[in-house]
Amino acid sequence: MRLLVVEDEGDLLDSIAQFLRESGYAVDTALDGKEGWIKATSWDYDALVLDWMLPGLDGIELLRRLRETKKTPVILLTARDAVDDRIHGLDRGADDYLVKPFSLSELAARIRALIRRAAGQADSTLQLGSITIDLAAKSVSDAGVTIPLTAREYALVELLALNRGKLVTRSMIYDHIFDEEDDSLSNLVEVHVSHIRKKLGREFIETRRGQGYILNE
Amino acid sequence: MSNWLRSLRLRLQVWHALILMLVIVGFGLVLYRQMVRARWADIDGQLLAAGRILEGALRAVPRAVLDSLAKDIGAPRRPLPPPPPRPRDGGQPLPPRGEPSDRGRPGGGFFPPGPRPLEWERVPEDAPQRGDWERLLALPRSLPETLARGEDEPAYFIIWRRDGSILRQVNSPLKNRERPAPSDLPPGRPPLSSRQQGPYHEVFLRGPEDSLICVGRSVRREQARFMHLALQLTLAGAVIFAGGLLGGWWLSVRAIAPIKRMSETAAKINATNLSQRMDLSGVDLELEQLGVVLNTMLERLDSAFAAQQRFTADASHELRTPLAVMLSTIELGLAKPRTPEEYRDQLFKCQRAAVRMRGLIDSLLTLARVDHTPAQLLREVVRLDAVAEECIDALEPLAQERQVRLTTRLDAVAVAGDAGQLGQVVTNLVANAIEYSHPQGEVTIELRAVAGSAELAVTDTGIGIPEPALPHLFERFFRVDAARSRSRGGSGLGLAICHRIVTAHGGTVEAKSTVGRGSTFTVRLPAVSPEATSQATAPA
Numbered sequence: 001m002r003l004l005v006v007e008d009e010g011d012l013l014d015s016i017a018q019f020l021r022e023s024g025y026a027v028d029t030a031l032d033g034k035e036g037w038i039k040a041t042s043w044d045y046d047a048l049v050l051d052w053m054l055p056g057l058d059g060i061e062l063l064r065r066l067r068e069t070k071k072t073p074v075i076l077l078t079a080r081d082a083v084d085d086r087i088h089g090l091d092r093g094a095d096d097y098l099v100k101p102f103s104l105s106e107l108a109a110r111i112r113a114l115i116r117r118a119a120g121q122a123d124s125t126l127q128l129g130s131i132t133i134d135l136a137a138k139s140v141s142d143a144g145v146t147i148p149l150t151a152r153e154y155a156l157v158e159l160l161a162l163n164r165g166k167l168v169t170r171s172m173i174y175d176h177i178f179d180e181e182d183d184s185l186s187n188l189v190e191v192h193v194s195h196i197r198k199k200l201g202r203e204f205i206e207t208r209r210g211q212g213y214i215l216n217e
Numbered sequence: 218m219s220n221w222l223r224s225l226r227l228r229l230q231v232w233h234a235l236i237l238m239l240v241i242v243g244f245g246l247v248l249y250r251q252m253v254r255a256r257w258a259d260i261d262g263q264l265l266a267a268g269r270i271l272e273g274a275l276r277a278v279p280r281a282v283l284d285s286l287a288k289d290i291g292a293p294r295r296p297l298p299p300p301p302p303r304p305r306d307g308g309q310p311l312p313p314r315g316e317p318s319d320r321g322r323p324g325g326g327f328f329p330p331g332p333r334p335l336e337w338e339r340v341p342e343d344a345p346q347r348g349d350w351e352r353l354l355a356l357p358r359s360l361p362e363t364l365a366r367g368e369d370e371p372a373y374f375i376i377w378r379r380d381g382s383i384l385r386q387v388n389s390p391l392k393n394r395e396r397p398a399p400s401d402l403p404p405g406r407p408p409l410s411s412r413q414q415g416p417y418h419e420v421f422l423r424g425p426e427d428s429l430i431c432v433g434r435s436v437r438r439e440q441a442r443f444m445h446l447a448l449q450l451t452l453a454g455a456v457i458f459a460g461g462l463l464g465g466w467w468l469s470v471r472a473i474a475p476i477k478r479m480s481e482t483a484a485k486i487n488a489t490n491l492s493q494r495m496d497l498s499g500v501d502l503e504l505e506q507l508g509v510v511l512n513t514m515l516e517r518l519d520s521a522f523a524a525q526q527r528f529t530a531d532a533s534h535e536l537r538t539p540l541a542v543m544l545s546t547i548e549l550g551l552a553k554p555r556t557p558e559e560y561r562d563q564l565f566k567c568q569r570a571a572v573r574m575r576g577l578i579d580s581l582l583t584l585a586r587v588d589h590t591p592a593q594l595l596r597e598v599v600r601l602d603a604v605a606e607e608c609i610d611a612l613e614p615l616a617q618e619r620q621v622r623l624t625t626r627l628d629a630v631a632v633a634g635d636a637g638q639l640g641q642v643v644t645n646l647v648a649n650a651i652e653y654s655h656p657q658g659e660v661t662i663e664l665r666a667v668a669g670s671a672e673l674a675v676t677d678t679g680i681g682i683p684e685p686a687l688p689h690l691f692e693r694f695f696r697v698d699a700a701r702s703r704s705r706g707g708s709g710l711g712l713a714i715c716h717r718i719v720t721a722h723g724g725t726v727e728a729k730s731t732v733g734r735g736s737t738f739t740v741r742l743p744a745v746s747p748e749a750t751s752q753a754t755a756p757a
Contacts, residue, residue: 009538011566015545019552053534079537080530101541104548 001046001115001155002026002176006036006062007077008054016049019104020111024138024151026179033057037065043175045072047114049107052078052089060092067093073114077102112136119162126161128215131200133161140200147199152177156192160205160215169212226469233465234458241454241461249450253443257418260436264372264420267364268432271374275424365434372434379427390417396429397421416440475504483511491519531694535577535709539570546570580710584693587638587717598745599636601671602627602664608643609662612651620656623647627664630671632742634722642718642726643673645711646738650677653736666744670724673740681732690728691716715740 003025007013010031017027028043030036033056040048040062048066052059063074076094078085086097095117096110116124116135126133130143138154140147149157155177160168173189193205193213206214364372373388377396386392402421419433479495486493494515495508543566550563605627616623632639643662650660658678665672682690686697694709719726724742 009542011569012538012542012545015542015549015566019545019549022552079534079541082530100537101544104545104552 001159002028002043002179003047003049003111004028004030004036004039004043004045005049006030006033006040006054006059007049007051008032009051016104016107020108021179021181023108024155025111026155026177026182028179028181033059033062037062040066040072041069044070046118046176047111048072048074049111050074050076050094052076052080052085060089063093071118073118075107075110075114109136115162121162126164128161128164128204131204133157142200149196149199153192153196153199156189157196157200160213164215167208167212167214172212226473229469230462230466233469234462237458237461237465241458245450245454249443249447252446256439256443260418260434260439261420263364264418264432264434265422267372267374268420268422268430271376271430271432272422272424275376275428275430364432368435368438370435370437372432374433375431376424377429377431384428390435472501475501479504479508479511486515491515491522528693532581535694536574539573539577542570543567577710580714583641583714584710584717587714587721596633597636598631599634599639601630601632601639601673601742604636604640605643605662605664605673608640609647612644612647615648616651616660619651619654620658621651621654622657622659623651624659624661625663627662628666630664630666631745632671632722633745634742638718639722642715642740645715646673646675646740649711650675650679650736650738653677653679655679658735667741669744671742671744673742674737675739676735676737678735681734682728682730682736683732687728687730691726 003020005013005016005020005027006029007016008031013029013031017029020027028039028045030039033054035056036050036054037057050059050063054062059076059078063076066072066074073095074093075096075098076089077098077100078089079100089097095114098107098110112135116122121135124134124136126135132141132144133139134141135158138158140149140154140157156173159173159176170189177189193207197205204215206216208214370390371388373386373390375386375389375394376384378384381396383393383396386394416435416437417433418436418439419431422430422432424430482493482495494512497505497508497512546563546566550560555563606625609623609625613623647660647662654660654677660678661674661676663672663674663676682697686695689695690697691712693713695713696709716726719740719742722742724740726738726740728736728738730736
């Protein structure tokens with residue numbers, strides 16, 4: 001899943017981005033509102049982490065404009081904790097609200113919840129045949145046996161699972177698994193898919209030639 | 218009980234009632250008195266007219282009678298001896314004894330010969346008045362009744378001779394009254410004086426030959442009428458009084474109502490509800506003034522509270538941000554084993570954040586101190602040039618680091634104030650100038666005495682300040698370019714602190730700027746003579 005974090009405190013932005021990457025997300029960053037707006041409208045992010053006070057374009061204003069066209073889940077970060085501010089932010093279109101200073105783990109958990117909800121997934125665990133995907137723990141097990149997957153592999157499995165029954169094109173996979181910082185050569189989707197098939201079984205992922213992949217229910 | 222006494226409405230009522238009562242009573246008394254006096258004057262006039270008739274009649278009496286009036290002094294009255302028989306007349310019957318006769322006695326005796334004087338005796342009061350007196354004092358028979366019309370008794374008159382004996386009295390209620398001595402007569406212009414004698418009203422005139430005429434009449438009925446009038450006036454007064462009270466009460470309710478409304482509105486106002494304002498529609502002029510004053514005060518309170526809330530929110534925001542940086546960095550560092558380089562990097566980030574927090578807390582404390590102790594402001598004589606020089610020296614390293622040249626032109630000027638705080642102002646302004654200058658830029662600090670003021674100007678050749686930002690420069694937490702100043706550790710309070718200190722010292726600070734060329738900050742403070750003795754105010 002790909003996230004966008006917009007925060008003008010450079011050090012804080014670095015910490016958040018690194019933590020989320022280490023949690024398995026692809027993370028794009030922006031230091032001001034304008035840059036954030038450009039990126040938010042260029043890609044389909046799975047979730048947006050937005051600071052309220054931003055130079056250039058105010059976080060709330062960015063959100064308002066974004067909501068005219070997109071339904072991206074947004075979690076608002078701010079140091080303002082007055083109840084009125086929280087109400088204001090939520091009413092403006094934010095899906096969640098975190099007051100600084102916050103715990104990075106909590107941020108990650110809330111992002112997980114947002115993505116889950118956006119995919120219509122109520123529960124933290126997905127059951128596909130004998131395969132259990134634990135979205136919270138980011139782990140996959142087959143008949144109770146945990147299957148080790150790389151971060152990329154898990155991300156791909158999660159993406160396909162959250163969109164199960166729907167066709168996931170290659171470009172979608174590119175957009176959601178990799179972020180702008182990625183420059184590794186091991187980003188060939190086919191490679192990841194074949195690794196997954198090796199670990200979870202051939203029938204796990206179905207290929208639609210020339211179109212993409214699909215995970216059957 | 219004392220609460221009652223303090224009620225404005227009650228006091229108004231009481232005063233109003235008292236004054237109204239006084240006015241009504243006064244008016245009633247005056248009215249009554251005037252009516253009574255007019256009636257007496259009326260009656261006096263009538264009595265006087267009758268008296269004058271009597272007086273005229275007396276004067277018209279023949280001389281001889283008048284003379285006998287005059288001569289009638291203290292002579293005891295006694296029956297006249299019968300005249301001796303006159304032989305020559307032979308056989309004429311003599312008048313019976315005791316009867317008045319108009320035939321004078323011939324010969325000697327009291328009276329000289331001549332026209333026969335009339336002789337008379339004190340007339341018994343119930344003796345029928347006859348003959349000459351009737352003619353002489355011809356009064357219309359009906360006059361007594363006419364004079365005393367409306368009364369039960371007829372009018373009366375009494376005429377006293379000079380010696381005090383009664384010449385004639387008619388209908389007198391008190392028989393054989395003593396002639397009143399002159400001092401007993403009521404005062405008044407002679408020949409008239411009138412008085413009330415019990416239920417009778419009398420008029421006195423002086424008659425010829427020092428006789429005294431008294432004409433009087435009963436005024437019982439009149440008095441009864443006056444009583445009745447008084448009663449009517451009292452009743453009317455009471456009714457008017459009651460009406461006035463009611464009217465006054467109604468008026469006071471109406472007048473007090475807006476005051477009550479205002480105090481109700483005021484009662485609803487508390488710290489969390491300062492948005493209420495007095496309703497000034499249709500309110501009287503005097504009350505409106507009060508209402509306007511109250512509303513203005515509320516406005517100021519409201520904005521003061523709002524400003525304080527904003528400040529608190531801003532301050533907490535400013536403190537939370539570096540704290541968030543520290544906590545996130547630490548959490549990240551502890552999430553999994555890291556390389557020493559990563560740890561170092563994270564520690565540096567924490568340090569930067571902590572330094573920022575320290576700077577912010579220092580600024581907040583300074584601001585709080587300046588805010589709370591204007592009364593305790595040290596008022597020493599401070600050589601501003603010495604203070605400035607010291608601060609500038611301390612900033613040399615920073616200037617060198619930024620490759621900015623510092624130029625100073627300091628005149629010897631003294632001000633009254635706190636050297637420490639003034640130094641802070643200089644440091645703030647010069648440090649800002651250095652920060653915002655381009656490399657190879659120049660910062661100029663000038664201090665001059667201008668028309669009784671010390672003028673300190675700090676000029677930089679830096680990026681300048683955009684026009685819209687100029688009015689807000691000295692607001693707390695205001696930053697022209699948030700990202701830039703924050704990365705330098707600026708809290709947005711530096712200029713606010715300068716402004717506060719300068720204002721507390723009775724001076725002004727202003728900024729002028731051209732974007733891209735530079736800015737000038739000018740501080741003006743009242744100058745003092747350097748030789749003046751320093752006074753430190755004792756803490757309040």
